Amino acid sequence: MSAPKELSPPGESSLPTRDRTLTTVLTIAGAVLLLSLAAPQWAKFLLTIALAKGLVVIGLLPQMRTGLVSFGQALYYCLGAYAAGLAGKWFAVSDLILMIFIGGSLSAVLALVVGVLLSRYRGIFYGLLSLALSMILYGLLVKTEALGSTDGFNVAPFTLFGYRPEQDSVRNVMLIVVTTIATVSALVIHRHLKTPIGRMTTAIRDNEIRLEYMGASARRVIYVNYVIGAVLAGIGGAIVAAAVGHIDPEMAYWTMSGEFVFMAILAGTASVLAPFLGATIFSAIHSFAFDVSPNTWQMILGASLLLVIVFLPEGLWSLFRRAERS
Amino acid sequence: MALIVSAEGLNKKFGAVTAAQDITVGIERDSVVGLIGTNGAGKTTFINMVTGYLKPDTGRILFDGEDITQLSPREVTKRGISRSFQIAQLYNSLTVIENITIALSVVLDNADQSGFFSFADPIVPGFEQKPHEVANMLLERFQLQAYRDRKAQILPGGVRKLLDIALTLVAKPKVLFLDEPTSGISAQEKFGMMDMVMGNIRSQGGTVLFVEHDMDVIKRFSNRVLAFYDGRIIADGPPQTTLSDPDVLKYVVGGHRAKG
Amino acid sequence: MDQLIAVFIDGVIYSSWLFTSAIGLTLIYGVMKILNITHGSFYALGAYTAASVTGALLAYGMEPLLSYLVLLGSATAVALIVAPVLERGLLRFMYTKDEVVIMLITYACFLMLEDTIKLIWGVDPYFVAEPYGLLDSFEIGSLTYPNYNILLIGIAAMSGLGLVYVLNKTRVGRLLLAVIHDPEISRAMGINVDRFYLVTFSFGAFLASMAGAFTAPTLSVVPAMGVDIIVLSFAVVVIGGLGSLQGAAVGAVIVGLVRSISIHFAPELELFVIYFVMALVLAVRPRGLFSIAEARKI
Numbered sequence: 001m002s003a004p005k006e007l008s009p010p011g012e013s014s015l016p017t018r019d020r021t022l023t024t025v026l027t028i029a030g031a032v033l034l035l036s037l038a039a040p041q042w043a044k045f046l047l048t049i050a051l052a053k054g055l056v057v058i059g060l061l062p063q064m065r066t067g068l069v070s071f072g073q074a075l076y077y078c079l080g081a082y083a084a085g086l087a088g089k090w091f092a093v094s095d096l097i098l099m100i101f102i103g104g105s106l107s108a109v110l111a112l113v114v115g116v117l118l119s120r121y122r123g124i125f126y127g128l129l130s131l132a133l134s135m136i137l138y139g140l141l142v143k144t145e146a147l148g149s150t151d152g153f154n155v156a157p158f159t160l161f162g163y164r165p166e167q168d169s170v171r172n173v174m175l176i177v178v179t180t181i182a183t184v185s186a187l188v189i190h191r192h193l194k195t196p197i198g199r200m201t202t203a204i205r206d207n208e209i210r211l212e213y214m215g216a217s218a219r220r221v222i223y224v225n226y227v228i229g230a231v232l233a234g235i236g237g238a239i240v241a242a243a244v245g246h247i248d249p250e251m252a253y254w255t256m257s258g259e260f261v262f263m264a265i266l267a268g269t270a271s272v273l274a275p276f277l278g279a280t281i282f283s284a285i286h287s288f289a290f291d292v293s294p295n296t297w298q299m300i301l302g303a304s305l306l307l308v309i310v311f312l313p314e315g316l317w318s319l320f321r322r323a324e325r326s
Numbered sequence: 327m328a329l330i331v332s333a334e335g336l337n338k339k340f341g342a343v344t345a346a347q348d349i350t351v352g353i354e355r356d357s358v359v360g361l362i363g364t365n366g367a368g369k370t371t372f373i374n375m376v377t378g379y380l381k382p383d384t385g386r387i388l389f390d391g392e393d394i395t396q397l398s399p400r401e402v403t404k405r406g407i408s409r410s411f412q413i414a415q416l417y418n419s420l421t422v423i424e425n426i427t428i429a430l431s432v433v434l435d436n437a438d439q440s441g442f443f444s445f446a447d448p449i450v451p452g453f454e455q456k457p458h459e460v461a462n463m464l465l466e467r468f469q470l471q472a473y474r475d476r477k478a479q480i481l482p483g484g485v486r487k488l489l490d491i492a493l494t495l496v497a498k499p500k501v502l503f504l505d506e507p508t509s510g511i512s513a514q515e516k517f518g519m520m521d522m523v524m525g526n527i528r529s530q531g532g533t534v535l536f537v538e539h540d541m542d543v544i545k546r547f548s549n550r551v552l553a554f555y556d557g558r559i560i561a562d563g564p565p566q567t568t569l570s571d572p573d574v575l576k577y578v579v580g581g582h583r584a585k586g
Numbered sequence: 587m588d589q590l591i592a593v594f595i596d597g598v599i600y601s602s603w604l605f606t607s608a609i610g611l612t613l614i615y616g617v618m619k620i621l622n623i624t625h626g627s628f629y630a631l632g633a634y635t636a637a638s639v640t641g642a643l644l645a646y647g648m649e650p651l652l653s654y655l656v657l658l659g660s661a662t663a664v665a666l667i668v669a670p671v672l673e674r675g676l677l678r679f680m681y682t683k684d685e686v687v688i689m690l691i692t693y694a695c696f697l698m699l700e701d702t703i704k705l706i707w708g709v710d711p712y713f714v715a716e717p718y719g720l721l722d723s724f725e726i727g728s729l730t731y732p733n734y735n736i737l738l739i740g741i742a743a744m745s746g747l748g749l750v751y752v753l754n755k756t757r758v759g760r761l762l763l764a765v766i767h768d769p770e771i772s773r774a775m776g777i778n779v780d781r782f783y784l785v786t787f788s789f790g791a792f793l794a795s796m797a798g799a800f801t802a803p804t805l806s807v808v809p810a811m812g813v814d815i816i817v818l819s820f821a822v823v824v825i826g827g828l829g830s831l832q833g834a835a836v837g838a839v840i841v842g843l844v845r846s847i848s849i850h851f852a853p854e855l856e857l858f859v860i861y862f863v864m865a866l867v868l869a870v871r872p873r874g875l876f877s878i879a880e881a882r883k884i
Contacts, residue, residue: 069686117869124621124685125872128824132865135817139857195442196431203428206417213377213415215403215497216432254817258693265690295704302697309691310680 021190021272028273029183036175044171045243046283051178052239053263054279058182058189059232060264061275062198062225067205068122071257072130075137076107076230078252080237082147083107085155085247096158096177100238107234111227119223122208134252141249152248155241174243181239185232186272192228193272197221233260262301266308268315277316329388330355330533331376331407331501336385338371338557345371346382347557353501358524359535360544360565362578363554369537370412372554373503377409378402389501404436408499412506412537414490418479422470422489423461425478429496430457452498460496467526468492483510484519491523495530502527504536508543516540520547541569541579553578588727593846595726599735601842602742603801607815608822609745609834610793616829617766617786619685623692623816624672625794627699630812631668632795633802634703635660637712640802644716653717654737661799665792668699673787678780696812704809711806718803734803741800742838745793749831762786766829821864827874836875 036047056073063070080103087093087102114133121129142150157164165173192198200221203211208218241247250256259282267278282301289297308315329352338346346368353359361369374380376387378399386395394402417425433450434440434457440448453460465471468488473481478489487507494502507523508516524547527534538544544551544565551568553561555577561568568574611625636657643656672695680688721733753759765772765782773779798811822841826833841860848856867874 067684067686069690121868121872124689125868127686127689128621128820129865129868129872131817131820132824132861132868135821135861136858136865139855139859139861142857143854145854192442196435196440199428199431200435202420203417206419207415209399210415210417210493211428211432212398212400213403213409214429214432214493215400215436217400255813261690262693295701295709297701298697299701302694302699302701305694305697306676306691309687309694 022187025183025186025190025273029179033176033179037172041171044175046287047280048171048174048178048243049240050280050283051182051276052236052243053260053283054182054276055185055236055239056233056260057263057267057275057279058185058272059229059236060260061189061269061272062192062201063222063229064264064269065193065201065205066222066225068126068222069261070130070226070229071127071254071261072132072134073229073233073260074252074254074256075130075134076111076233077237077240077256077260078134078137078141078247078249079110080104080107080234081241081247081251082141082237083234084238084241085153086147088156089153094156094159094164095162096160096174096242099158099242100181100235103238103241104231104235107230107237108227111230115223115226115230118226119219131254131257134257135254138249138252138254141252148248150249152246152250154246155244157245158242174239178239178243181235182276185235186276189228190272197224201225262305264315265305266316268312270314274315281316328355329353330390332388333372333376334386334388336372336375336382336387338375338380338382344557346375349385349557349559351552351559351562353533353535356531356533357550358533358548360548360551361535361537361554362539362541362544362551362574364578367554367578368557369554370505371557373409373505373535373537376402377407377503403497403499406497406500407503408494408497408501409503410487410491410494410505410507412509414483414486416478416481416486416489416493419477421475421477422473422481423465423475425489425493426461426464426496427457429493430460433497450496464492464495468522484515487511488519488523495526498530499532501533501535504534506537506539508538508540513540516543517546545569588729589850591726592729593843593850595729595731596849597839597843597846599731599738599842600845601838602735602739603797604818604822604842605742605835605838606738606745606793606800607797608819608838609749609831610790610797611819612823612826612829612831612834613749613793614787614790615823616831617762618681618783620677620692621685621689621828622787622790623689623696624699625790625819626812626814626816627696627703628664628668628791628794629798629801629815630703630807630809631664631699632661632798633807633811634707634712634798635664635795636799637714637802637807638707640717641712641714644714650716650720653714653720657717657799657802658796661792661796664795665788669788669791670784673784677787678783681783696816700809700812703812709809711808712802713806715803738800741796745796746831746835753831818860821860824864824874825867827876830874830876833874833876 032047036044056077060070060073083106084099084103087099093099093102118126118129141147147153157170160173160177193201200211200216200218204218204221211218237251263278263282264275266282267274285300285304286297289300331353333349333351336346336349349368349372361372363369371380375382378394378397378401381396386393388394389405389407392405394405417428420428430450431440433452434448437451448457449455450457450460465474468491470485470489470492473485478486481489487510491504491507504523508519511519520543524534536548548565551561551563551565552559553568553571553574555573560577561571561574569579607629610628611622614620614622614625639660640653640656644650644653648656676695677688677691680691718732718734721737723730723732724736753763761777762782764775765777765779769779822837823834824837825840826835826837840863844859844863845856848859
């Protein structure tokens with residue numbers, strides 16, 4: 001067996017870790033796709049939104065491994081959505097991929113600027129500043145008539161490479177696109193976590209000063225992770241805009257950021273599959289609990305969050321790991 | 327003999343406490359210097375200033391001719407000065423091998439290797455070997471193989487200190503500061519530990535400064551001793567002379583317990 | 587000129603309301619180092635309890651002037667019932683955890699309380715306007731303001747001055763300052779830190795629910811009340827400095843005036859400016875304008 005092309009010294013696992021994740025991710029993606037293409041429309045829609053939100057959550061993963069919890073991912077989520085929607089409204093852009101690209105790019109640009117400031121903060125101040133920034137966007141959007149104020153506006157049906165999917169296949173196309181993007185992002189983040197910067201990510205949480213004393217810039221690592229998180233959130237927002245067909249300023253409200261944090265904690269940060277699991281479970285609970293009793297779903301979520309924090313600090317994913325070990 | 331580190335007129339006060347008073351000293355390349363003094367005498371402050379953690383109120387520090395006084399710890403480390411800590415500073419939730427991997431990651435990253443888009447096998451600069459080979463070498467040299475997959479948090483104190491020191495060597499430093507490497511180690515084991523540590527350092531070459539309270543260790547391993555008291559250097563010379571210096575006996579060793 | 591007066595008075599009224607709403611948050615942070623998101627729940631609970639109880643009693647023919655006592659009583663009831671249960675039953679086991687984790691725990695509690703409110707009171711708005719209009723109004727120039735606003739300003743002033751007095755002039759206050767400074771050493775000196783935490787948390791909850799209770803007559807009480815007040819309180823407290831009483835006052839004044847100016851001259855920026863100032867302060871002086879000096883632990 002050839003030496004693994006990364007830092008893992010031999011003996012860490014009998015198979016090169018990267019390949020195992022690659023096959024696992026691809027298998028799951030394939031299974032999800034096949035199963036869901038046969039599912040009813042509402043399920044396809046639910047899964048699409050869940051996976052799109054999962055993108056935002058996987059963007060949170062590196063930050064949370066550093067010990068930093070952003071309460072402002074909604075900033076980029078909303079920005080990505082509005083960018084995609086406005087591209088359609090003002091520039092007649094209807095291609096889904098282009099909309100996603102615009103959402104992600106605009107988020108990247110903002111994050112590259114904002115990140116310079118935010119990467120200096122730690123603990124609750126990181127959370128508070130990120131929250132303030134997303135509320136700034138909310139404040140702006142809510143009062144801007146041209147963008148529909150609190151009502152937001154609708155997003156026209158999308159096209160894909162010039163072809164407009166028929167009514168029946170819209171959900172299928174959307175699902176295939178989002179599953180592909182989710183799979184790619186999972187692999188990208190996985191690879192990222194194996195690079196030096198990715199490894200330093202976990203070190204920061206334990207002992208930032210030691211890392212500095214080794215010759216590394218913790219700030220740089222945090223900055224990189226922040227920009228990555230922003231881009232993924234922007235992409236997620238653009239997808240949701242296209243899938244739902246409507247966007248409004250609530251997408252930037254702090255409770256939206258809270259949802260993403262919630263999903264991240266629920267699933268844990270141990271695996272790149274966890275964010276999507278967390279997002280799916282959350283969306284499922286939201287839908288079903290809401291249908292059964294609209295005034296108790298938040299309670300159920302709150303209680304689950306509490307239970308996870310207290311008893312399963314690594315998130316629900318740690319249950320899988322325990323099963324694996326035994 | 328070229329001076330690799332030189333401190334000129336360093337002063338540092340914390341309110342009413344004078345941590346450093348007019349510290350001026352030149353360290354020769356490849357020397358092994360023992361830093362002695364009671365607690366609070368200024369040894370750690372000196373190390374903190376040279377490694378960039380504290381900035382002196384006045385004075386400057388030169389490393390290989392370059393003024394490094396205002397540089398951050400990160401910058402100082404990248405130029406070739408590393409340090410270990412009085413209380414071992416490790417990544418507690420990570421295993422021993424993962425701790426070493428972090429140190430390797432930093433070195434590789436600084437050498438622009440092993441990034442997201444690089445698919446070539448990385449080579450650790452300074453060792454010209456693959457990362458896992460360097461890791462295994464360090465584990466072996468510091469007798470840490472048995473602890474390889476244990477979390478740093480649960481390691482015994484002596485092992486933590488060894489790991490702390492091992493981590494500093496990954497960057498192949500030209501100057502290494504060891505802050506009380508044997509503190510917390512039992513008297514019988516001190517010599518063995520220092521033998522191992524110094525042997526490993528010598529095989530890499532470089533200048534070493536270490537803080538130590540055990541005078542036997544000082545005598546055995548250093549070729550020069552700096553004695554600190556009240557923020558000043560009160561004696562400077564080879565161990566035999568310095569350790570019998572009357573001021574040193576009075577303020578550091580304790581006159582009535584003078585050892586020959 | 588009239589407009590400037592309006593800006594000023596609106597600013598003062600809004601600032602008092604902000605101060606009363608935010609002071610509980612900063613107190614709890616200052617003493618317990620907890621960024622308490624259930625602050626919003628206490629606010630909402632105070633508002634709902636006040637609105638429903640006052641409304642019911644008034645319907646039964648209670649003397650309208652007594653409604654102010656009912657408002658106060660509702661707030662007290664909420665604080666005395668909900669806060670201790672939360673603190674003793676859950677939070678006190680979490681004090682060893684990381685700051686951010688505790689904040690997330692309070693977030694979880696907030697979510698649960700949100701639904702609790704909906705389950706008890708439903709989702710329809712509550713409206714009890716009598717206390718608001720009962721006190722008549724005063725005039726300045728061509729502007730008319732209900733006297734109720736003076737009550738609000740009075741409450742803000744009393745809360746603030748009261749806390750300052752307690753902290754600086756009473757024995758309890760001095761012990762509390764010791765606990766703020768260093769809980770470990772305080773415990774070692776025999777101070778019952780747990781009791782102080784319980785009392786602080788309950789009092790902070792009382793302040794929040796009192797703010798909610800006295801706000802209830804001025805608007806319609808809806809489930810979203812708690813959610814909005816959280817971010818607003820954050821803004822005030824962050825600008826002033828987490829844990830600082832003077833800071834909360836200054837933060838409230840700044841946010842109040844800035845918002846007032848914006849409403850009159852640039853309404854589209856009304857919400858934006860508040861969070862812009864919050865972000866600005868965080869960027870330039872993260873500890874806030876009046877950060878509590880932290881003792882260097884040696």
